[in-house]
Amino acid sequence: MPHLTPTTRAVFFDAVGTLLHPRPSAPTVYAAVAARYGLALSPADVRERFIAAYLREEAADVSANWLTSEVRERERWHTIVCETLVGASDPEACYRELFDHFARPQAWEPDADAHAVLSALAAHGLVLGMGSNYDARLWSVLAGFPQFDVLKPRVLVSSEVGVRKPGSGFFIELARAAGCAPAEVLFVGDDFENDYAGATAAGLNAVLLDPNDRYAHVPHRAKRLSALLNEPEA
Numbered sequence: 530m531p532h533l534t535p536t537t538r539a540v541f542f543d544a545v546g547t548l549l550h551p552r553p554s555a556p557t558v559y560a561a562v563a564a565r566y567g568l569a570l571s572p573a574d575v576r577e578r579f580i581a582a583y584l585r586e587e588a589a590d591v592s593a594n595w596l597t598s599e600v601r602e603r604e605r606w607h608t609i610v611c612e613t614l615v616g617a618s619d620p621e622a623c624y625r626e627l628f629d630h631f632a633r634p635q636a637w638e639p640d641a642d643a644h645a646v647l648s649a650l651a652a653h654g655l656v657l658g659m660g661s662n663y664d665a666r667l668w669s670v671l672a673g674f675p676q677f678d679v680l681k682p683r684v685l686v687s688s689e690v691g692v693r694k695p696g697s698g699f700f701i702e703l704a705r706a707a708g709c710a711p712a713e714v715l716f717v718g719d720d721f722e723n724d725y726a727g728a729t730a731a732g733l734n735a736v737l738l739d740p741n742d743r744y745a746h747v748p749h750r751a752k753r754l755s756a757l758l759n760e761p762e763a
């Protein structure tokens with residue numbers, strides 16, 4: 530199959546932005562919660578504040594060698610929410626509401642291509658799995674999506690592994706869970722650093738999901754998941 534080398538035995542997928550999308554979008558949800566706590570922000574304002582807070586947390590994790598835990602993930606989201614919604618009357622309540630919201634399957638939508646792509650790959654006898662930097666809430670979200678049952682024996686959550694993407698330790702553990710050598714695993718995700726660069730640095734193959742053509746320099750890209758089943762574009 531295209532995008533898969535003759536030696537590919539396993540395909541692992543990122544979760545958020547790859548197989549699952551927040552619906553409504555995260556900035557829309559944050560803005561609605563903020564409004565209930567006296568803070569008027571447009572989704573665009575939220576997005577700008579969120580990205581700044583998110584990048585500060587990424588920088589903190591770089592200096593921790595990508596080590597993580599469930600405690601660290603909760604601390605991350607607490608900081609991101611409080612910094613994004615600064616000015617709200619009760620930041621703690623905002624954090625709790627948002628944390629609980631994104632733990633529910635109703636907050637998420639599966640990617641439109643996911644079912645067909647997973648079925649086709651499974652039919653080719655490939656080992657399938659998921660490798661996510663989301664925290665333990667991924668389990669309660671996945672409980673609402675039986676179409677992802679094929680992945681469930683091999684779902685790796687970084688807060689449980691102890692090291693997060695793009696750390697090589699995460700991807701080595703993923704290959705071990707697949708029973709494969711790293712080079713026999715293809716990793717598919719939408720984040721250049723965490724997914725593509727991390728996987729390739731650990732010796733896996735990778736495809737970057739790049740729907741808006743933002744990464745022309747990346748050799749292995751797909752505009753949507755179904756493109757994994759087509760010949761790669763030159």
Ligand SMILES: [Mg+2]
Pocket residue numbers: 543544545546547718719720
């Ligand atoms: Mg992602």
